[in-house]
Amino acid sequence: MDDDSLRPGEVSVALPDRTDAGVYFIGVIRTPWATRGDCPKRGRPEGPVCTVELDERWRDALLNLETHPRLQILYWMHQSRRDLVRQTPRSSGRTIGTFALRSPVRPNPIASSVVEVVGIEGTTIRVRGLDCVDGTPLIDIKPDRSV
Amino acid sequence: MDDDSLRPGEVSVALPDRTDAGVYFIGVIRTPWATRGDCPKRGRPEGPVCTVELDERWRDALLNLETHPRLQILYWMHQSRRDLVRQTPRSSGRTIGTFALRSPVRPNPIASSVVEVVGIEGTTIRVRGLDCVDGTPLIDIKPDRSV
Numbered sequence: 001m002d003d004d005s006l007r008p009g010e011v012s013v014a015l016p017d018r019t020d021a022g023v024y025f026i027g028v029i030r031t032p033w034a035t036r037g038d039c040p041k042r043g044r045p046e047g048p049v050c051t052v053e054l055d056e057r058w059r060d061a062l063l064n065l066e067t068h069p070r071l072q073i074l075y076w077m078h079q080s081r082r083d084l085v086r087q088t089p090r091s092s093g094r095t096i097g098t099f100a101l102r103s104p105v106r107p108n109p110i111a112s113s114v115v116e117v118v119g120i121e122g123t124t125i126r127v128r129g130l131d132c133v134d135g136t137p138l139i140d141i142k143p144d145r146s147v
Numbered sequence: 148m149d150d151d152s153l154r155p156g157e158v159s160v161a162l163p164d165r166t167d168a169g170v171y172f173i174g175v176i177r178t179p180w181a182t183r184g185d186c187p188k189r190g191r192p193e194g195p196v197c198t199v200e201l202d203e204r205w206r207d208a209l210l211n212l213e214t215h216p217r218l219q220i221l222y223w224m225h226q227s228r229r230d231l232v233r234q235t236p237r238s239s240g241r242t243i244g245t246f247a248l249r250s251p252v253r254p255n256p257i258a259s260s261v262v263e264v265v266g267i268e269g270t271t272i273r274v275r276g277l278d279c280v281d282g283t284p285l286i287d288i289k290p291d292r293s294v
Contacts, residue, residue: 011207015171020284021223022166024254058254060158061232063244074257076168085208097210099288107171107205108286110221112259137167139255141246 009095011086015107027054027123027138029075029130036079036104036133041091043131045116050130052138054123065141066120074140075132077109114144156242158233162254174201174270174285176222176277183226183251183280188238190278192263197277199285201270212288213267221287222258222279224251261291 006012031050033039040047052073054062065071084105088095098106115129125141153159178197180186187194199220201209212218231252235242245253262276272288 013204013207016204019169020172021170021225023168023170024163024229025167026254057160057163058232058246060160061245061254062247063233063242064247065244068247072259074255074259078168082171085205086210095210097212098208099205100209100211100215100290102289102292106287107173107208108221110257110287112219112221112289140253140257142249142259143247145249 007088007090009086009088010084012083013085015083023076023139025076025137025139026058027052029053029132029136029138031130031132031134031136033133039133040131043113043115043129045129047128047130049118049126049128052125052127052141054125054138056123059123062120062123065125068143069117070144071115071117071127072142072144073113073115073127073130073138075111076137076139077104077111077132078137079133080104080106080109082107082109110139154235154237156233156235157231159230160232162230170223170286172223172284172286173205174199176200176279176283176285178277178279178281180280186280187278190260190262190276192276194275194277196265196273196275199272199274199288201272201285203270206270209267209270212272215290216264217291218262218264218274219289219291220260220262220274220277220285223284223286224256224258224279225284226280227251227253227256229254229256257286
């Protein structure tokens with residue numbers, strides 16, 4: 001978890017008393033990056049192969065997935081605090097609103113990445129283009145629509 | 148809510164006993180479509196203007212958003228069942244795995260759309276490109292990275 005220290009310009013808010021809906025973790029993402037500090041700032045199509053391991057419960061939902069060379073993967077950035085509305089990225093030192101950033105720190109820490117499929121075996125999908133820490137919970141797989 | 152009837156070929160699974168993480172609804176999306184039956188199958192950049200109304204709590208997180216002509220909007224498709232792993236869209240009559248579809252029916256009913264920004268006034272963002280029912284809960288706003 002993040003510690004509570006704020007950089008200059010950063011602003012936190014009180015989170016709501018309760019959440020409004022629940023997410024199922026449907027699998028896990030395996031990557032070469034053991035800590036957040038190891039992760040690339042952004043996944044690249046020529047990056048290393050990572051694996052998306054879907055829980056057995058959802059196996060049947062993979063039918064026809066092989067017809068899509070590119071997928072959109074949604075995952076839950078479970079190590080990120082959720083209460084910052086203004087952030088000062090170390091890279092720029094400029095303070096920016098959370099919704100003008102793709103930082104993992106946001107009210108709902110959901111990441112969206114488009115990946116190239118390398119192969120599918122059973123409930124394991126090998127892909128390139130991810131940037132998350134090893135063990136990140138998977139929440140959705142969709143055909144890519146960005147092109 | 149959907150009723151429990153399945154079309155030919157559709158398969159449901161038992162959902163997990165509990166969810167693993169909680170989502171905050173951070174605002175609401177206003178569109179011209181009162182029911183799901185009214186919604187277009189897919190949002191288009193030349194579609195009608197819709198509004199994304201962010202809750203006051205998160206206002207500061209909009210700083211610098213105006214520098215992004217296109218945004219990625221995540222929202223929660225609150226009317227959709229979550230237990231289908233194979234679906235038979237009425238349009239095609241072909242049975243397809245849930246993860247090979249962008250149907251709202253999926254384990255975590257999170258939609259992702261890229262929109263063109265028309266204007267920002269306070270905590271209201273006017274956009275084109277959405278396809279969801281009026282009153283859909285907002286869960287995230289990010290700069291678009293699809294181009």
